Amino acid sequence: MRILVFANTPAHVHLYRHTVDRLEDAGHDVRVLTREYACTTDLLEFFDMPYRVYGGHGTDRYSKLRFARELGGQVVTIGREARRFDPDVIFGRGPYAAYAGTLTRTPVVLVLDDEPGDFNYAVSRPFADCILSPAVTRRDLGDAHYTFEGFKECAYLHPDVFERDEGVREYLGVDPDEPYVLVRFNALDALHDATLEGFKPEQRRDLIERLSEHATVFVSDEGDDMDLDDLPARSYDLHPALIHDAMAEASLLVADTGTMATEAALLGTPAFRYRGTDDHEYGEFQELERAGLAEQFDEYEAVLERSLEVLTDDDAAARWQRRREAYVADLVNLSDLLVEVAESRGAVDGLSSSTRGSLQAKGREQPQL
Structure with missing residues (x-):
């Protein structure tokens, strides 16, 4: 399989780094698309993740107009990279993953949290095949929205994953x-x-x-x-x-x-x-x-x-x-979940019964096992 991951911030790198490692170890081809922002590429280098840069993002104050101009220039590179890679599933959030999925007709998995504003939700929700968020997320994003007990940070700080370096x-x-x-x-x-x-x-x-x-x-x-x-x-x-x-x-x-x-x-x-x-x-x-x-x-x-x-x-x-x-102790190891979702191409029905049991369909009954 070919898995495309958008990691636009340092937090996104941490979110996906264990998932990327495990998917590569399982023989899958993984590509990370990123932008030059803060220490994002430094982390990608440190964790030896396979990435391509599609643009940049400064750390000064942003206006909506400036964001629109920036995004307009970056979609060309994103489209080119996505078509060349020809992924089987795409992970990300906001307009980047939504655009790449639409262009390549690829299932899109969004991993979201309870951020303010409606822009990321509005532009990506209609194009998502699977939306994952913590159970404490207050929004209901439709039939494709499933929640888990934990936080997106559980992908790298869950006790089964994180070992502190006391040095x-x-x-x-x-x-x-x-x-x-x-x-x-x-x-x-x-x-x-x-x-x-x-x-x-x-x-x-x-x-x-x-x-x-x-x-x-x-x-x-x-x-x-x-x-x-x-x-x-x-x-x-x-x-x-x-x-x-x-x-x-x-x-x-x-x-x-x-x-x-x-x-x-x-x-x-x-x-x-x-x-x-x-x-x-x-x-x-x-x-x-x-x-x-x-x-x-x-x-x-x-x-x-x-x-x-x-x-x-x-x-x-x-x-x-x-x-x-x-x-x-009872929180979900999110990296375990993301690996299985990737291998099912974002289809919740393709997950193991135990993994489906850890998900709650937002605003609806538990998915059938």
């Missing part, structure tokens, strides 16, 4: 018992982030200064526009492939972005997300809050106060790990 402390230059915090600042450059604001510049500085009184602070600045020279913090400069190992060893993650906060929560690290002006209710975060693994805040002072409280709580790390172990 990450040595790479970071911190002692075995030295507490450290990861602070993540979002570039807010995606189309659905165009009108949002996270931490303000003065809040960023204050947050770093206050946290540094209790722990070593590492800053991951997606926009790469923050000067740390006069601040008590270090830039997180390890290879991006090691970020989950660094999260797993951290005492706390504070962010104004969703993906890394979700990842930290699933690793059992206290994960605090500052919402800023983002008033969208994410089903994934509501579930992680219910499990006591993540917390969201509307006010800057609240996230700061709670962060300092956790950093001075000697039992916090053990408490979060107990919650994590109890919660993730």
